[in-house]
Amino acid sequence: AQKITQTQPGMFVQEKEAVTLDCTYDTSDQSYGLFWYKQPSSGEMIFLIYQGSYDEQNATEGRYSLNFQKARKSANLVISASQLGDSAMYFCAMRDDVFYNQGGKLIFGQGTELSVKP
Amino acid sequence: GAVVSQHPSWVICKSGTSVKIECRSLDFQATTMFWYRQFPKQSLMLMATSNEGSKATYEQGVEKDKFLINHASLTLSTLTVTSAHPEDSSFYICSAWAQARGHNQPQHFGDGTRLSIL
Numbered sequence: 001a002q003k004i005t006q007t008q009p010g011m012f013v014q015e016k017e018a019v020t021l022d023c024t025y026d027t028s029d030q031s032y033g034l035f036w037y038k039q040p041s042s043g044e045m046i047f048l049i050y051q052g053s054y055d056e057q058n059a060t061e062g063r064y065s066l067n068f069q070k071a072r073k074s075a076n077l078v079i080s081a082s083q084l085g086d087s088a089m090y091f092c093a094m095r096d097d098v099f100y101n102q103g104g105k106l107i108f109g110q111g112t113e114l115s116v117k118p
Numbered sequence: 119g120a121v122v123s124q125h126p127s128w129v130i131c132k133s134g135t136s137v138k139i140e141c142r143s144l145d146f147q148a149t150t151m152f153w154y155r156q157f158p159k160q161s162l163m164l165m166a167t168s169n170e171g172s173k174a175t176y177e178q179g180v181e182k183d184k185f186l187i188n189h190a191s192l193t194l195s196t197l198t199v200t201s202a203h204p205e206d207s208s209f210y211i212c213s214a215w216a217q218a219r220g221h222n223q224p225q226h227f228g229d230g231t232r233l234s235i236l
Contacts, residue, residue: 035224043209045162045227052222091161095221103150103169104215106225108161 002027004094006109013082014117020067021077021112023092032096034075035106036066039089051075079114087116121145122214124228132236133204139197139231141212147192148214152225153185156209168195202235209233
C-alpha cells in the first residue's frame with residue numbers, strides 16, 4: 001500500500017542556515033510523483049516543489065531543493081538560507097500512477113513543524 | 119500558480135444549522151476537486167473526491183449524509199455540513215486538480231475554512 005512517512009514532528013533551525021526535512025515513501029508502482037507543501041499558521045497549503053520518479057536530476061525551486069534517493073525511497077526537502085517566514089508545517093505527499101488514473105489522489109505524510117530562530 | 123478560492127474563511131454558527139463552503143477554481147477547469155479536514159497539528163484527512171457531474175466518492179468513515187458534496191461545474195464544488203454539531207468544528211480545505219495538465223501537476227488548494235459550531 002502507498003505510504004508516506006515524515007519522522008520529524010518538529011525541527012528548529014537558525015536563521016540563514018540550511019535545513020533538511022525528511023520524507024520516505026512506499027509504493028509498488030514504478031511511476032510516481034512526490035510533492036512538498038508548506039502550510040503556514042494561516043492555513044493555506046502552498047505547493048513548493050515536485051519530483052517525478054523518472055527525473056534524473058534533483059528538483060530545485062529557488063531556495064528549495066529535493067534530495068531524491070530512489071533506491072532508498074526518500075525525498076528529503078532541503079531549504080537553504082532559512083528565513084523567519086519559513087516557519088510553518090511542511091508536508092510531503094505522493095501520487096503514483098494508480099492514484100493518477102483514479103483521479104489524482106495524494107497521500108500525505110504526518111508533517112514536520114519547522115521553527116526558524118532569529 | 120493556479121488559483122483556488124474558498125469561501126467563507128471563517129464560520130461560527132449555532133449547533134443544528136447547516137453550513138455551505140464553496141471551492142472555486144479560478145483559472146483552470148478542474149477534473150477533480152478534493153475535500154479535506156484537518157485537526158490542529160495533524161495532517162490532512164481526505165474526506166471525499168468529487169468529479170464534475172458525478173457523485174462524490176467518500177472515504178471510509180465519512181458520513182455522506184452529514185457532508186454533502188456537489189460538483190456542479192468544472193470550476194465549482196461545494197461542501198455542506200448538515201445539522202452541524204460541535205464535533206464538526208474543524209478546519210476544512212479544498213483542492214482542485216486537472217488530470218489533463220499532467221503528472222507533475224499538484225493539487226492546488228484553497229485557503230481553507232475554519233468552522234466553529236457553538
